[in-house]
Amino acid sequence: MTHEHLDWPFFEPRHRALATELEAWAAANVRDVHSHDVDADCRALVRSLGAAGWLTHAVGGQAYGGAADTIDTRAICILRETLARHNGLADFAFAMQGLGSGAISLCGSEAQKRAWLPKVARGEAISAFALSEPDAGSDVASMQCAARQDGDHYVLNGQKTWISNGGIADLYVVFARTGEAPGARGISAFIVEAGTPGFEIAERIEVIAPHPLATLRFSNCRIPASNRIGAAGEGFKVAMRTLDVFRTSVAAAALGFARRALEEGLARATSRRMFNGTLADFQLTQAKLAQMATTIDGAALLTYRAAWQRDQGRNVTREAAMAKMTATEGAQQVIDAAVQLWGGLGVKSGNTVERLYREIRSLRIYEGATEVQQLIIARELLKDVRA
Numbered sequence: 552m553t554h555e556h557l558d559w560p561f562f563e564p565r566h567r568a569l570a571t572e573l574e575a576w577a578a579a580n581v582r583d584v585h586s587h588d589v590d591a592d593c594r595a596l597v598r599s600l601g602a603a604g605w606l607t608h609a610v611g612g613q614a615y616g617g618a619a620d621t622i623d624t625r626a627i628c629i630l631r632e633t634l635a636r637h638n639g640l641a642d643f644a645f646a647m648q649g650l651g652s653g654a655i656s657l658c659g660s661e662a663q664k665r666a667w668l669p670k671v672a673r674g675e676a677i678s679a680f681a682l683s684e685p686d687a688g689s690d691v692a693s694m695q696c697a698a699r700q701d702g703d704h705y706v707l708n709g710q711k712t713w714i715s716n717g718g719i720a721d722l723y724v725v726f727a728r729t730g731e732a733p734g735a736r737g738i739s740a741f742i743v744e745a746g747t748p749g750f751e752i753a754e755r756i757e758v759i760a761p762h763p764l765a766t767l768r769f770s771n772c773r774i775p776a777s778n779r780i781g782a783a784g785e786g787f788k789v790a791m792r793t794l795d796v797f798r799t800s801v802a803a804a805a806l807g808f809a810r811r812a813l814e815e816g817l818a819r820a821t822s823r824r825m826f827n828g829t830l831a832d833f834q835l836t837q838a839k840l841a842q843m844a845t846t847i848d849g850a851a852l853l854t855y856r857a858a859w860q861r862d863q864g865r866n867v868t869r870e871a872a873m874a875k876m877t878a879t880e881g882a883q884q885v886i887d888a889a890v891q892l893w894g895g896l897g898v899k900s901g902n903t904v905e906r907l908y909r910e911i912r913s914l915r916i917y918e919g920a921t922e923v924q925q926l927i928i929a930r931e932l933l934k935d936v937r938a
């Protein structure tokens with residue numbers, strides 16, 4: 552794999568160094584490691600990513616074990632792209648350490664940062680981000696899970712679902728309705744530790760690309776008021792600020808999956824013998840390969856534009872939405888083309904392109920489904936025209 556795109560003006564020398572070191576580490580440590588115990592795999596990946604120092608990029612603040620004082624969006628995109636190309640679960644383990652602790656990095660108190668970020672950065676505490684509910688997915692502001700203040704505690708009641716790392720996390724950042732105002736303005740964010748009485752895993756959820764995932768239940772779960780992240784009623788903003796950082800990195804993960812699919816497609820097309828030649832000799836194949844490569848470069852340009860723009864301290868609402876939509880939808884097409892090039896072997900369980908085909912699907916749904924990204928882009932466009 553070449554790193555030609557890292558010569559683009561979006562990057563600085565430290566990004567090229569990061570990509571080179573990570574590539575060597577990932578090739579030696581995580582390529583295609585898969586057992587049948589996803590919880591154990593995930594725990595082991597978090598530990599090894601932490602021991603190697605990669606998780607320092609997932610948290611903000613050098614005083615708390617972070618690689619820099621603010622999260623470097625281009626660095627987390629390079630990390631996710633590279634890890635996803637080698638192993639989807641390694642990308643997942645890295646991403647969740649960042650997403651799960653992101654609210655603390657961005658909006659946490661000094662005490663919260665000291666308590667959690669160093670452990671997350673070393674891979675000693677696993678984190679989760681609990682926003683979605685059975686009746687509040689895309690329409691997240693309609694959440695029902697409630698936190699009632701009782702002296703110097705809050706009492707949580709309700710459910711969260713689709714929570715990645717649910718069941719193996721030590722730290723859950725949970726969003727709940729505190730009722731300061733209706734809708735999005737009456738939500739607060741809280742730290743809930745695994746093992747807190749009244750907090751249980753109601754159900755583990757199995758999906759087509761296995762990773763730890765669960766429904767959480769809170770029944771009169773008491774947590775100290777000091778576990779609230781940011782001001783009361785500001786939880787929706789905390790969630791959106793966190794997603795603003797990590798949405799672009801979902802595009803980067805999709806890019807990693809797509810690049811792997813192109814590698815696999817090229818390898819098969821040039822080695823599969825048929826009709827006195829190879830599959831790659833035919834123009835129909837070449838058209839497919841050209842489309843795959845062009846889709847990847849288009850997605851990469853949008854992804855790293857959004858990452859660079861955020862690192863300049865500029866708003867990226869529209870750019871991150873464009874990157875996420877284009878990279879995830881494009882990766883699905885690229886991977887589908889790779890499956891086609893592999894013929895019957897493309898759908899054989901255990902084949903890399905078959906795994907990629909399952910892995911890419913949920914990226915088009917979580918952290919804002921494609922339709923939600925379309926609405927965001929249109930809203931931003933119309934805002935400019937109507938202003």
Ligand SMILES: Cc1cc2nc3c(=O)[nH]c(=O)nc-3n(C[C@H](O)[C@H](O)[C@H](O)COP(=O)(O)OP(=O)(O)OC[C@H]3O[C@@H](n4cnc5c(N)ncnc54)[C@H](O)[C@@H]3O)c2cc1C
Pocket residue numbers: 680681682683685687688689690712713714715716758764913916917918919920921922923926
């Ligand atoms: C593998 C996986 C991991 C996840 N991990 C987490 C996690 O760690 N933490 C967390 O909080 N959540 C997580 N989620 C939840 C995810 O964020 C939600 O699934 C997502 O927000 C969509 O919500 P929903 O599933 O309720 O679908 P719905 O909101 O019911 O959406 C269904 C469909 O409606 C479409 N739609 C929505 N709005 C509109 C509209 N205005 N017009 C037209 N169509 C529309 C959507 O695009 C979608 O296609 C995860 C989900 C998956 C699949």
